[in-house]
Amino acid sequence: RKAFPFSEFEPKWQGEWEAKKAFRTPNPGDADFDASKPKYFVLDMFPYPSGNGLHVGHPEGYTATDIIGRFKKMSGFNVLHPMGWDAFGLPAEQYAIKTGTHPRVTTEANIANFTKQLKSLGFAYDWDREVNTTDPGYFKWTQWIFLKLYNSYVGEDGKAHPISELEGKGLSHDEIDAKRLAFVSSAPVNWSPDLGTVLANEEVEEWRAKGHIVERRPMRQWMLRITAFAQRLIDELDGLDWPESIKLLQRNWIGRSEGAHVTFNVVQSSGLPSEAAGTAAPHSITVFTTRPDTLFGATYMVIAPEHALVPQITTDAQRAAVEAYQKSVSSKSDLERTELAKDKSGVFTGAYAINPVNNAQIPIWIADYVLMGYGTGAIMAVPAHDERDFEFAKKFDLPINQVVQPPEGKDWQGYTDDGIAINSGFLDGLPTPEAKKKIAIWLEEKGLGKGTTNFKLRDWLFSRQRYWGEPFPIVWEDGNHRSIPESELPLMPPTLEDFKPTGTPEPPLSKATEWVQYSATAKRELNTMPQWAGSCWYYLRYCDARNSERFVGEAAENYWMGGGKPGGVDLYVGGTEHAVLHLLYARFWHKVLFDLGYVSTPEPFQRLVNQGLILGEDGQKMSKSRGNVVNPDDVVREYGADALRLYEMFMGPLEQVKPWSMKGVEGVYRFLARVWRLVMEQQGDEGVWTVSSALQDIPANKQLNKALHETIKKCGEDIEKLSFNTAISAMMVCTNAFTGAEVKPAGAIVTFLKVLSPFAPHLAEELNRRIASKFPDLAAKGFLSDETWPTYDPAALIEDEVEVVFQVNGKLRDKARVPIQATKEEIEKIALASARVQEFMEGKAPKKVIVVPGKLVNIVV
Ligand code: ANZ
Numbered sequence: 001r002k003a004f005p006f007s008e009f010e011p012k013w014q015g016e017w018e019a020k021k022a023f024r025t026p027n028p029g030d031a032d033f034d035a036s037k038p039k040y041f042v043l044d045m046f047p048y049p050s051g052n053g054l055h056v057g058h059p060e061g062y063t064a065t066d067i068i069g070r071f072k073k074m075s076g077f078n079v080l081h082p083m084g085w086d087a088f089g090l091p092a093e094q095y096a097i098k099t100g101t102h103p104r105v106t107t108e109a110n111i112a113n114f115t116k117q118l119k120s121l122g123f124a125y126d127w128d129r130e131v132n133t134t135d136p137g138y139f140k141w142t143q144w145i146f147l148k149l150y151n152s153y154v155g156e157d158g159k160a161h162p163i164s165e166l167e168g169k170g171l172s173h174d175e176i177d178a179k180r181l182a183f184v185s186s187a188p189v190n191w192s193p194d195l196g197t198v199l200a201n202e203e204v205e206e207w208r209a210k211g212h213i214v215e216r217r218p219m220r221q222w223m224l225r226i227t228a229f230a231q232r233l234i235d236e237l238d239g240l241d242w243p244e245s246i247k248l249l250q251r252n253w254i255g256r257s258e259g260a261h262v263t264f265n266v267v268q269s270s271g272l273p274s275e276a277a278g279t280a281a282p283h284s285i286t287v288f289t290t291r292p293d294t295l296f297g298a299t300y301m302v303i304a305p306e307h308a309l310v311p312q313i314t315t316d317a318q319r320a321a322v323e324a325y326q327k328s329v330s331s332k333s334d335l336e337r338t339e340l341a342k343d344k345s346g347v348f349t350g351a352y353a354i355n356p357v358n359n360a361q362i363p364i365w366i367a368d369y370v371l372m373g374y375g376t377g378a379i380m381a382v383p384a385h386d387e388r389d390f391e392f393a394k395k396f397d398l399p400i401n402q403v404v405q406p407p408e409g410k411d412w413q414g415y416t417d418d419g420i421a422i423n424s425g426f427l428d429g430l431p432t433p434e435a436k437k438k439i440a441i442w443l444e445e446k447g448l449g450k451g452t453t454n455f456k457l458r459d460w461l462f463s464r465q466r467y468w469g470e471p472f473p474i475v476w477e478d479g480n481h482r483s484i485p486e487s488e489l490p491l492m493p494p495t496l497e498d499f500k501p502t503g504t505p506e507p508p509l510s511k512a513t514e515w516v517q518y519s520a521t522a523k524r525e526l527n528t529m530p531q532w533a534g535s536c537w538y539y540l541r542y543c544d545a546r547n548s549e550r551f552v553g554e555a556a557e558n559y560w561m562g563g564g565k566p567g568g569v570d571l572y573v574g575g576t577e578h579a580v581l582h583l584l585y586a587r588f589w590h591k592v593l594f595d596l597g598y599v600s601t602p603e604p605f606q607r608l609v610n611q612g613l614i615l616g617e618d619g620q621k622m623s624k625s626r627g628n629v630v631n632p633d634d635v636v637r638e639y640g641a642d643a644l645r646l647y648e649m650f651m652g653p654l655e656q657v658k659p660w661s662m663k664g665v666e667g668v669y670r671f672l673a674r675v676w677r678l679v680m681e682q683q684g685d686e687g688v689w690t691v692s693s694a695l696q697d698i699p700a701n702k703q704l705n706k707a708l709h710e711t712i713k714k715c716g717e718d719i720e721k722l723s724f725n726t727a728i729s730a731m732m733v734c735t736n737a738f739t740g741a742e743v744k745p746a747g748a749i750v751t752f753l754k755v756l757s758p759f760a761p762h763l764a765e766e767l768n769r770r771i772a773s774k775f776p777d778l779a780a781k782g783f784l785s786d787e788t789w790p791t792y793d794p795a796a797l798i799e800d801e802v803e804v805v806f807q808v809n810g811k812l813r814d815k816a817r818v819p820i821q822a823t824k825e826e827i828e829k830i831a832l833a834s835a836r837v838q839e840f841m842e843g844k845a846p847k848k849v850i851v852v853p854g855k856l857v858n859i860v861v
Helices: 006-019 057-074 090-099 103-119 136-150 173-177 201-209 226-235 244-254 292-297 316-329 334-338 387-396 432-446 538-542 554-562 581-595 632-639 641-650 662-679 702-720 724-740 746-756 761-774 824-833 835-841
Strands: 039-044 078-080 152-154 160-162 182-185 188-192 197-199 215-218 221-224 256-269 284-289 300-303 346-354 361-367 378-381 449-455 474-477 480-483 571-574 608-610 680-682 689-691 801-808 811-819 848-852 856-860
Touching: 006 641, 006 761, 039 057, 039 538, 039 554, 057 078, 057 571, 057 641, 057 702, 090 103, 136 152, 136 182, 136 581, 160 581, 173 480, 188 201, 197 201, 201 334, 226 244, 226 256, 226 449, 226 581, 244 581, 256 292, 256 432, 284 292, 284 300, 284 378, 292 432, 300 346, 300 387, 316 346, 316 361, 361 387, 378 387, 432 449, 538 554, 632 641, 632 662, 641 662, 641 724, 641 761, 662 680, 662 724, 662 746, 662 761, 689 761, 702 724, 702 746, 724 746, 746 761, 801 824, 801 835, 811 824, 811 835, 824 835, 824 848, 824 856
Parallel strands: 039 078, 039 571, 300 361, 571 608, 801 856
Antiparallel strands: 152 160, 182 221, 188 197, 188 215, 256 284, 256 346, 256 449, 300 378, 346 361, 474 480, 680 689, 801 811, 848 856
């Protein structure tokens, strides 16, 4: 038996909200749009509609945003709170291959299931704005944005400009292509033959661990020039209201390093110029270093095995060994090559470089710990003060020369921090920062080097050899690529019966022989976009989800993203798993759109909050294999949607990691039942519920009024701070106060229900409706969600009575609430008038009365 009939009224209210479009949000231009209200855009990280359905982590963030959204709406804002589906991606495709069902079919079924589940939780979404990244009406615009990237370049001002600005400036076709923000590159990538796709660097370990093969091979790939935005992506984090930890992760990922380029001349063997044959200038190699101050300690040089100069500088004697080594590292990922724990390996090229500060000839090696993709692909090795160089030098018996003096008590070998320059000629005695400056000036004067900034961030590998993704709006002819006209968007993927990977780098779209042939002489691009593409701009589509003319209408974008200061999405809630890539990619696209004049703010997400992971009851991560997964559907069936919502908010601070507890769910459920019984009563155990006879049309007494106004104040403030657990505690205290009162003021209870409604909307609406049946003038006529958030009365909060205990001969006999300003004499009078006190005085006159104001009265007889 249920403690209150939630299973009857919860679906009823969901149906009513849907039928009446209770949470439809009008746009500028709509007849019912109220331009006088401020806007609030609250965004959830939209789910990937997996075959498993919702897990309890979803409702955590979604309830938090729902409470905020409902609260803001009641507080007079136009609230944008939408939902949608990030529905392209590998799992649907893998499942499709396994079962033979088309991914569209699986995806649609999964979306239907997710929708049903979300609706069963009573979230106040404007479903008219639902987006689905696999919908042609959506991906048309994903492809359109790709064309904007393709047709833009970054100018001297660091901003994106239309590529057409470069026309007529004497640049060749290839030179222009080389500047596009979407460009083709043939760099080595991580190719998995059994997955049939390339993988991003950060995906490699995961798939290897699952038993898949991943190899390095050069392949023609689409890249996005995110590196051109590296500095802005760092700088513009500053103004954002994000957790510091996430900003730090982004900064580290972008990885800005201040350093210098230093150029070394090459000789092929001691004393001989490298171009012994003749007239050409000798080779030189430029390194990138963050420690130019250690130049005197450079005892050898390392260049990446793929470095273009390797074949040219390698001596005949070393050629076989060098080539064998190059071959052995060609299939390794950057991560494998740079793992610290890894044993160092490398080969001597036979050539030497001349250290410009002291003319020492230092051997040039190739080694895999130097990556081709970072800096210049070459380093000066300072084994005394760099860990990797130190290990390498020890292994290959290369000299280790100290050039930095560490503070007292620290060993100089492998000392990598700042210190004082020693054994460094004109730098001697200088602290590291000054030494860096001095050597930089020296190098620059000699034309040997130059201060420079490097970023770890790589350009974004943007193509996948998959079927279930957006096709590129690109065709190839005579070895050149070009965009298709915007009028041909959306470019639909071909209908394929067999979308399995081909087993070669040839994408599955190659099987659609008719589709591939764009014209007699031009063929379509066969790669598809990665899943990130759709999630890079969905928040913009929400602003104007049904616009068929534009990716987002100008007025809608201006209002929802531009309105307010500093603009953008007002609150974005989601998991930390998206701390780096999604947020970085979306910020990058947004900046391009901003530069091109399509959006009105440089940053998309003003405030970001990460919800904490919900663990199983056992404190472990929920997983099928551990058998500790809680299914939200079961909780809704057993305890109701309001209980699930409230419990997830009551578990602890939103951002904290916290374990699930069914006991906790029950506790919250009992609280909701108490609220129910404030208003409702039942004849016997099975009788119908009717409005309680204790409910009356009377004003709240001082105490109840105070409890109510404290709750209004606390909950309003706590919601703003996303401190939902403390708001719920306040509502519990208030409920207890009402429960303790013999007669219950109906009007005050309705006010309480307004405060409760963002948290437990079904119960609040139901009780309001029940009260309305008896006291039509006291209850809200329509939805509570359309009511105004109550304002608290500061006067009601003032404590003007205090409890004083009465003792007779030191024994507690009675207590009473007395006005805070009462004088000693007045308090004494109240005490002596107490029937209980008189009883224990047994008619005797008091010998002595001690009054401690605000605390106690002791009567000695
Ligand atoms: C000499 C030196 C002396 C260095 C010293 C460090 C300490 P971050 O901070 O990550 O930017 N390096 C440069 N290019 C590299 C590449 N392609 N592959 C591997 N290592 C590379 O690191 C910059 C430092 O990493 C550079 O400064 C260089 O080693 C190395 F006491 O140069 B250093």
